[in-house]
Amino acid sequence: MATMTHDAPVAVPPRSATGITVALLSAVTFALSGALASPLLDHGWSAGAVVLVRIGLGALVVLPFGLVALRGRWDLLWRSLPTVVLYGLLAVAGAQFCYFSAVQHLDVGPALLIEYTAPAAVVIWLWLRHHQRPGRLTIAGAAVAGLGLLFVLDVFAGFGLHAGGVAWALAAMVGAAAYFVISADDTTGLPPITLAAGGLVVGGLVLGALGAVGLLPMRAERTSVSYGGADVAWWVPLVLLGLVTASFAYVAGIAAARLLGSRLASFVALSEVVAGVLWAWALLGELPGPLQLVGGLLVLVGVVGVKLGEKSAVEVQQIPL
Template sequence: MAVMTNDIRSRRLRSGLLVAVASAMSFGLSGPLARGLMDAGWTAAAAVAVRVLVAAAVLAPIAAIQLRGAPGLLRRNAALITAYGLLAVAGTQLAYFNAVRHMEVGVALLIEYTAPIAVVGWLWARHRERPGAATVAGGLIGILGLILVIDLRSGLAASWAGIAWALAAMIGAAAYFVLSAQGAGSLPGTVLAAGGLTVGGLTLLAAGAAGLVPLAAATNPVAFQGFTVAWWVPVLLLGTVTAAFAYVSGIAATRLLGSRLASFVALFEVLAALSFAWLLLGEAPRALQLLGGALILVGVVVVRRGEPAQISAAAAETAAPSR
């Protein structure tokens, strides 16, 4: 029995890590794509709204199939879906895209992804899940990496508006990891993603109609580093790759790994965003940022070493027969 449980834990961990990295890489592409749209005349709110609504349209048919035979599932999870849409989708992305308007993509994302600290603090305060020594050590190493990547000499102090927006995105990102773990075993991840994306997109449209956020789009060609594409190309990629796939895979990874470990693995998004910003926007990372990126990777590995008990418990629960 112990051998079977360990085997399940190992498979669950491997699957969770692979899915989490794929999700992080997909999310990392969103900032550079959105930056291109905004440089072509789109507002941040419009880029977010189109991104999440396209993703909701892609996921809606799958979610509808999963809801067959369970008419009360949406009603029972209405609060979770609404919170997910308002905090994890609309709030996080609007804050992040506004941060990108005031600072480099990589810097904005790195401030946002101090979110694992908030996740650890929340789980400790709310659920008494005290972090172990490895988790604390890995977190400190990862944050040191973040500080190096930010590189205060690069002019960060001059963009206080960007810092404020990025910190708001951090709060939303922490909510994303906490809420994504909810409903496991009862609410399919695609349903949570589709519902949350719909709520988030409609909320942004309503805010724009009320004049709370500026909504403006353009059909101008979108220029990136060395090439130009039609406006609908980044829109399609934002909706399908950086939203539909990224959110569904992110929910799956969080349910496999738990909120704490998933939030640290998601720091790979930082490296992906730096790479995509370099390729698409010409924002080449500095040597100090590369060193910080290496420390982030080390921090994730150390945190992973401190999380086996949580994964074991989740695997054992999965292995138990249902009633």
């Protein structure tokens, strides 16, 4: 998932070509995770084992940067510990485990499209929990995304997707929505990269503990896997999952948010869905059907509408009285 924090309305970073390039790299590398993990899952790896390796390697790489950004303010980390733990449980371990569980039953494209209805879920949460009533454009965007989701699920053709896979993808959507909500909370003063590092560490420890006591299956098979017709050693996709789709993707996403401002970076991050479909096509030969492609387009249009409505609401709030 790409980093989608919300900056303050002032001091927006320059919207440079470099920032857009970095944001695209973040989205493309995040999107690669499903296509890399799917053959491992098909060859006997459990979702828990794949997620643990990905998060564990990512934590090892990102943690030093997070500690440097903290600059010795350990009291700040201690005060923010509940937020870090919740982030690790829901936004890191929960979202990734549920997503990889979904791709055991669904193609990567539909799983990503279902997960990326999360921005609409965030709008509904803020409306119900904090009474932040969305504007008409936001509501229209959420409605379009909902219609697109029906097409993605093949509801009009008799619900052709695996029900368990859909349930896992919806659970991943909840984790992604929690990621957006927690990331948008800048009241703790915790640097974003420190929050990311702490979340990866917590997520890895929780998954490891669940695996150690037998509550989370940790199956691994040292057999080669195939991508695009070529066989590779089992450890190659694991290294790429940890170094590229976790550590690099998180760091690139944070760098993009600082260069562009999180609002523009979040628009660019929507390309993760398209990139995920393309990766699945190139590496796995998976391509959604025509109605699912139409549904995916509607989901993307709807999410853009939600984000535009959110931006308009912020601009209205900034008008001097």
